[in-house]
Amino acid sequence: MGRHEQPKVHRGWVAAIVVVVAAAVITAVALLIIRPGSGTEGAAQRGTSDPSAAPVVSDPEESDPGNSVPGATGTTGTDAASPPAVPSVPSVPSGSGTSTGAPAPSPTPTSSVSTSGSPSTAPSTTAPSTTAPSTTAPPTSEPPATTPPATPPATCTSVGTVRIATTTGFAPVVRAAAEDACVDLALTVVDTSDGARLLRNGTVDAWIPDSRERAAALGVAAATGARSMAGSPVVLAAAPALASSLNSSGSSWASLLDPAAHAGTTLQIQSPATSGTATDIAGRLTGLATADTGDGYSGVGVASAVLKTARPVDAGRVIPDGHLRVTEQRLLNSPRGPLGVVVKTAEGVPALAYPWMNLRPSSPATAALQQSLLGAAGDKARAAAGFTKPGTKEIDLPGVGRMAVLPPLDAVTLTNARSLTDKAWPLDVLTVVDVSGSMGDKGDGTPTPLATARAAGEALPAALPVGSRMGLWIFGNQLDAPRDWIERVPLTTLDPAGTATLQDSLARAEVLPTGTAFYNTLVDAYAAARDSARPGARTVLAVMTDGRNEDVDGGQDLDGTVAALQAARDPERPVTLVLLAFGDADLDALGRLADAVDGTVMTVDSADQIAGVLLTAAR
Incomplete structure (x- = not known):
């Protein structure tokens, strides 16, 4: 019996050893499979x-050490x-x-x-x-x-x-x-x-x-x-046919400022909700318009009118025929294929940092x-x-070749650009226009202050953010006794009907043989703007005047007006006061009035300037 039991004991140990070894092998293999960095x-x-x-992207370190964009080579400089x-x-x-x-x-x-x-x-x-x-x-x-x-x-x-x-x-x-x-x-x-x-x-x-x-x-x-x-180049892109035409004839960012240059096309821009592209391009266009007009505020006004026509778009959609899109170049490539073709811009390409x-x-x-x-x-x-x-200075883009990467926006341009793309905050602008005799013809052949104010009021609806409202007062002295002002248009939404009403009323504004009860009107208008404040919008009081109080019936003096403005302030309903001065305005008096409520005074002589001042001051 003993001789028969010994082999049984031996086989049991062998079986046990086999089980242990198999378990160890299985465990080792499992660890290799699920080790960090190799599995899901x-x-x-x-x-x-x-x-x-x-899509498969080639390894830039193996194929092209200078490659910064898939399919494009780049030259790096110092940030x-x-x-x-x-x-x-x-x-x-x-x-x-x-x-x-x-x-x-x-x-x-x-x-x-x-x-x-x-x-x-x-x-x-x-x-x-x-x-x-x-x-x-x-x-x-x-x-x-x-x-x-x-x-x-x-x-x-x-x-x-x-x-x-x-x-x-x-x-x-x-x-x-x-x-x-x-x-x-x-x-x-x-x-x-x-x-x-x-x-x-x-x-x-x-x-x-x-x-x-x-x-x-x-x-x-x-x-x-x-x-x-990192950087993300921003390009102008279009459907193949339009891109080919523009690349043959030549295009530029500056051409976006000229409506005739792209007549019949619709401008799209990557949605500001998910990209800084809109703000960067706003800054580029502001700089180009400023160089063209010679005035920073005019540049803001011109760029704003262009950007107002652009449609925010989902960058993941194919660019339709007849459309130009401003977008990050990396988003033109999708698993479904190219969404559009890059248009070469003479100035180069910006890049989001x-x-x-x-x-x-x-x-x-x-x-x-x-x-x-x-x-x-x-x-x-x-x-x-x-x-x-970071710091890439040049890139090669498929189809258009080597292009310069534009330098980043400076602090001033960046600040102005943000005022153009902060679309979540509509502006409620109460426009108060001086129609006294001093706003009339100066006899030197230049546009009258009232003509400039009228033109600015007519252009503003195109420059203001979506959802904005505008109202119109005119003032002089005892225009609607005992008041020195008349409300021509209450704050109204700038839809086609509201815009038409506002512009018609501005067109009919004429200089009247009257004095200028500026101080009384300013206090009344400030209170009206404050009382009209609504959640989700910024309230702006824009007063266009030559800035000299000529109230023949008395009224408040400068010190009294400063005190009245300070008393009318309400932190829960803030009002941005913008005093737009024409000609030989009393800038000292205007400065004291603006300082009373942390407002702004600006001497202006063009409609584009006025739009730019309002947009930047409202921030």
């Missing part, structure tokens, strides 16, 4: 997605707005393998999306709102989505957690850089200026918006001085992430997503 979860951390969902270099950080181990970057983004940006590049089991949560919204245009989209921190690959030793807010299109680049830098990334995707609120209240450590124009929600100086993490905005000192983790974004991993991820390196 790893793809989510890196920001990658199903390759079939986006003029770059601050001192990123502070050094402790050496950290590399991630699991070389980062593959991210595929080209969907051409239809959204303002609230999952921050993972592929399906993830981690739930999304809404970023908490602990402060009042920014005073810039309020977000029109869903609240930003935030993902829990993505853990670095197992081969990394995490240097800490970084909370970043950035756009839909740039999120994959940040993910790739975070993996390379071995940081835990908590990413909030936000395409609006709401990123400024998240940064102010400490919800995020840094905000990378799509442009300095959008970053200006934190202040123009901060936006223009921030270091750029993606600035790194932070309000607090950088931690080692945030510094490591920024370093990675500016290093080789960032270069590779930027190229894959269609962005250029």
Whole structure:
């Protein structure tokens, strides 16, 4: 029996050893399959997605080291707005393998999306709102989505957690850089200026918006001085037939200022809700118009009239025949094929800068992430997503060849441009026009002050943001006793009927043989504008006069008027006072009146100037 039992015992041990070895092999294989960075979860951390969902992009480091845009080569220079270099950080181990970057983004940006590049089991949560919204245009989209921190690959030793807010299109680049830098990334995707609120209240450590124009929600100086993490060239594009015609005959950004140059075409512009493109182009057109007119306010007025005709558009749609579109070049490529063809512009192409905005000192983790974004991993991820390196000076675009990248907007132009694209805030403009004898013919052959005021009032509806209202008063002395003014048109919506009524009334305004009860009228008009204030709009009182009080029936003096204006102020119903002075106006008196309510005084001599002054002062 013993001899029969010994073999049984031996076979049992063999079986046990076989089971243990098999289990170990299976476990090792499973670990290889699901190790971080190689499976679905790893793809989510890196920001990658199903390759079939986006076009294949060649590796720029293998095919063309200078390549910054898929299919285009670029020359990189120094970012003029770059601050001192990123502070050094402790050496950290590399991630699991070389980062593959991210595929080209969907051409239809959204303002609230999952921050993972592929399906993830981690739930999304809404970023908490602990402060009042920014005073810039309020977000029109869903609240930003935030993902829990993505853990670095197992081969990394995490240097800490970084909370970043950035756009839909740039999120994959940040993910790739975070993996390379071995940081835990908590990413909030936000395409609006709401990123400024998240940064102010400490919800995020840094905000990378799509442009300095959008970053200006934190202040123009901060936006223009921030270091750029990427560029996104902005182009003029059209359907193939129109693009071919324009490329043969030659085109330019300046041609957009001339309605005759593109007669029969419709101008589209990438929606301001999801891109800083509109604001950047507003600045470019303002600069061109200023150079043409010789006056900054006139430049704002001319550019505003052009932009008012442009239709905001979803950049993910094919450009129809007969349409010109201003859009980021990277969004012309879609999984379905090209959405349009680039039109070569003589001046070159602007590029949106993606600035790194932070309000607090950088931690080692945030510094490591920024370093990675500016290093080789960032270069590779930027190229894959269609962005250029910071400081790129020239690019080669398919079909049009090498083009210069225009320098960024200066602080003044950027400020003016924002006044043209802050479309979420309509203006309610009560226009008060002096019709006293001093506004008439000066005998020197120049347009009368009243003629200029009339022309400005007629042009304003085309320049004001959508949803604005305008009203019209005329004033002199005892025009409607005991009042010195007459309300010709109450505040009315600028639809075709309202605009026609306003312009007809302006056309009939004539100089009257009367004095100028300016002080009394100003106090009454300020109170009327204040009382008409409505939520969601900015109230502007625009008074056009030669600025000399000639009230033959007495009335308030200058000191009394200053006191009355100060007493009429209501912080809950603010009014922007703009005094537009003609000829030999009493600028000292006008200055005291404007200062009483933090208003503006401007000497003007053209209708375009008046539109520009109102648009910039209303900010």
